[in-house]
Amino acid sequence: MEKKLIIFTDIGDTIIDETTEVRKQQYGVVYSADCIPGAKETFLSLYQQGYRIVMVADGLEQSFRNTMKENGLDHVFSEWVISEQLGVEKPNALMFETAMGRMGLTDSDKKRVIMVGNNLKRDMVGANRFGIRSVHMAWSTHYPTVASTPEEEPTFCIHQPTELLPLVDRLEKQLEEKASV
Numbered sequence: 001m002e003k004k005l006i007i008f009t010d011i012g013d014t015i016i017d018e019t020t021e022v023r024k025q026q027y028g029v030v031y032s033a034d035c036i037p038g039a040k041e042t043f044l045s046l047y048q049q050g051y052r053i054v055m056v057a058d059g060l061e062q063s064f065r066n067t068m069k070e071n072g073l074d075h076v077f078s079e080w081v082i083s084e085q086l087g088v089e090k091p092n093a094l095m096f097e098t099a100m101g102r103m104g105l106t107d108s109d110k111k112r113v114i115m116v117g118n119n120l121k122r123d124m125v126g127a128n129r130f131g132i133r134s135v136h137m138a139w140s141t142h143y144p145t146v147a148s149t150p151e152e153e154p155t156f157c158i159h160q161p162t163e164l165l166p167l168v169d170r171l172e173k174q175l176e177e178k179a180s181v
Contacts, residue, residue: 003051003172004175006054007054007168008054009053010058014117016030016034018033029060029063030063032066033067040073042165044076046168047076053076054102054103056090057081058082058090060084078103081095089122091126096130110130110132111175112175115133117135124153128151136158138158
């Protein structure tokens, strides 16, 4: 059964451990990388439960094709919205508008969407400005984990990918309860 909640997600340090990325050039295509512990299982579980998952990521499309295929996650995404395709990066609203459009969603659907990401300045600010709920994956120390402005403040904060499962379950139940009223 298709779920009401829709999950937009970043990839780097949200699903993929950026410290494991293998590139031929410093800023070139990522050829190989490992998932954060628990991320593969979490996203496979969400997919198997019927959640629609949309990649909303900054980087090179081929990097995501390589790493998602390598880790057996390429099939879990309903859509791939990548900065290289659009010529802008998060927090630019075009990233989120494109994801919404490709999923056939309207402004009234924003209450059904969460954005999961690791970067307060890109993922949280972008989601918050766009009017969707933000989930900060505070797993990595590569980026600040404490908001320095109100716009950076996430709606929810988790520290491990597996913490996404009970959060998503709770949000889905809330949406179902509102729909039945």
